[in-house]
Amino acid sequence: MKDFEKVFLAFAVLLLPAVMPVQAEEYDLTAYLAKVQQNNPDLTLAQKELELARANVAQARSAFFPTIGVQGGYTRNLTDAMRSTPVASAPGGGPLIYQDVDSNYDNELSLGIGVNQTLYDAGAIASYNKARKGRAIREQSFEAARLSIQCAAKKLYAQARLVLMVVEIMEASEHHSNEIYQSTERKYRAGAATELDLLMAEVDWKTKAASVTEARKNAELALIAFRTLAGIPVTEAVTLTEQFGELPQIPESPALDKVLASRPDYRALVLSRELSDIDRRAAISSFLPTASASFSYALGGMGDGGSLTGDYDFNSAQLSLAVTIPLFTGGYRLARLKAAGIEQEKAAVALSQRRSGIESELIELHLRLEEAAERVESARLIVSTAERAVALSQTAYSNGLTTQFNVAEAVNRLGEARLGSESAVFEYLSAYYDWELSGGINKSLTNRNIQTE
Numbered sequence: 001m002k003d004f005e006k007v008f009l010a011f012a013v014l015l016l017p018a019v020m021p022v023q024a025e026e027y028d029l030t031a032y033l034a035k036v037q038q039n040n041p042d043l044t045l046a047q048k049e050l051e052l053a054r055a056n057v058a059q060a061r062s063a064f065f066p067t068i069g070v071q072g073g074y075t076r077n078l079t080d081a082m083r084s085t086p087v088a089s090a091p092g093g094g095p096l097i098y099q100d101v102d103s104n105y106d107n108e109l110s111l112g113i114g115v116n117q118t119l120y121d122a123g124a125i126a127s128y129n130k131a132r133k134g135r136a137i138r139e140q141s142f143e144a145a146r147l148s149i150q151c152a153a154k155k156l157y158a159q160a161r162l163v164l165m166v167v168e169i170m171e172a173s174e175h176h177s178n179e180i181y182q183s184t185e186r187k188y189r190a191g192a193a194t195e196l197d198l199l200m201a202e203v204d205w206k207t208k209a210a211s212v213t214e215a216r217k218n219a220e221l222a223l224i225a226f227r228t229l230a231g232i233p234v235t236e237a238v239t240l241t242e243q244f245g246e247l248p249q250i251p252e253s254p255a256l257d258k259v260l261a262s263r264p265d266y267r268a269l270v271l272s273r274e275l276s277d278i279d280r281r282a283a284i285s286s287f288l289p290t291a292s293a294s295f296s297y298a299l300g301g302m303g304d305g306g307s308l309t310g311d312y313d314f315n316s317a318q319l320s321l322a323v324t325i326p327l328f329t330g331g332y333r334l335a336r337l338k339a340a341g342i343e344q345e346k347a348a349v350a351l352s353q354r355r356s357g358i359e360s361e362l363i364e365l366h367l368r369l370e371e372a373a374e375r376v377e378s379a380r381l382i383v384s385t386a387e388r389a390v391a392l393s394q395t396a397y398s399n400g401l402t403t404q405f406n407v408a409e410a411v412n413r414l415g416e417a418r419l420g421s422e423s424a425v426f427e428y429l430s431a432y433y434d435w436e437l438s439g440g441i442n443k444s445l446t447n448r449n450i451q452t453e
Contacts, residue, residue, distance in 0.1 A: 024237035036153040039231025046145045053138035060131035063124035066117040075108040105302035112298035122285030133275045140268035151437040155430050160226045161240050162426040163219040170215045173415040174208035180408050181205040250369050262440030269354050273347035280340035286333045289325040365435045372428035379421035386414040
């Protein structure tokens with residue numbers, strides 16, 4: 001083998017992985033939702049907020065445990081501290097005789113331990129209850145965020161499927177228009193078609209080609225959003241494999257109380273109202289005294305020269321109780337109590353407002369589902385009629401009873417009907433996913449009645 005051939009073969013082997021088609025990753029709806037739950041950054045942030053709330057509970061709980069401290073020290077006195085000290089008195093009760101005496105030791109060693117325990121603190125109890133309630137609110141908020149993102153993921157999957165179907169329909173229409181143009185061009189050269197027929201066929205084909213380009217662009221943009229929501233690399237090829245078949249039937253309107261009990265965002269508001277009750281109790285408890293107990297034990301030793309202890313040793317133990325009664329805080333406690341009452345009223349209003357909003361939302365979504373179901377049924381009938389029209393036009397063209405442009409028109413109308421049908425299906429699925437979220441349920445597409453085709 002020549003050197004040139006060896007170099008070319010080596011280059012081809014290195015280039016082969018780059019030119020080979022990339023295997024597309026397949027995603028059905030379940031796999032995509034799992035990917036979203038695993039990689040969505042908004043869910044990750046919500047999870048971190050929940051972990052922070054749990055840490056706050058542990059922090060508030062620490063107020064009920066004793067605090068223990070140990071302290072030790074060593075001092076080396078480099079100079080003697082001389083103190084004038086009476087050592088004797090003159091005979092017969094005369095004046096005292098003073099002498100400078102060394103009052104410190106060369107080495108001083110001490111060790112102590114202290115324990116402090118809060119016996120009663122209403123503020124600490126309230127803080128702990130607030131932290132626990134805050135954690136419960138975060139748990140409900142996380143669940144609400146998870147369900148909301150899951151709903152968005154379902155709708156985005158359906159949207160991506162729709163735009164890919166649009167591309168497929170537009171490509172089929174463009175291919176048919178191209179065939180008609182080529183056929184008309186052959187007839188024009190043979191003198192069986194006019195120049196006007198040729199120009200009209202060319203305009204129709206190029207218009208369809210431009211529509212295909214736009215549809216491909218829209219599909220790629222939708223797939224970028226599809227990948228981003230699930231944390232999929234934007235360069236990864238994806239294939240949507242979910243086959244919806246029949247659509248879920250229109251659900252029965254559930255009882256409002258059942259819906260409210262199953263909605264995490266509403267439960268979070270209920271917990272927020274309970275949190276305002278805790279704040280009010282905490283404001284009242286600020287008028288109560290606090291009690292604490294402490295115990296300390298210390299020992300030490302002093303010595304001169306090379307001795308750390310021995311010349312003078314000591315130890316001590318103390319137990320103490322303390323009660324603090326707040327008398328006057330400049331009106332702070334009264335203002336806090338009033339503010340807590342206002343927060344209670346705000347929480348009650350917000351809860352009532354949310355209840356009314358959910359009730360209205362359910363009614364609107366049910367009406368939207370009924371309208372979308374009628375559109376799906378109507379679009380299905382239009383597709384069936386358009387398919388029948390294409391079959392009749394092709395038969396008439398074969399018998400010489402109509403022109404090829406009439407066949408093309410029938411095919412175009414069929415494409416439009418299929419686009420309308422796919423759009424109606426997407427609208428119904430979008431409304432159904434919103435109803436799942438609003439109704440506080442989370443289930444797969446099981447009950448199926450309405451035909452998509």
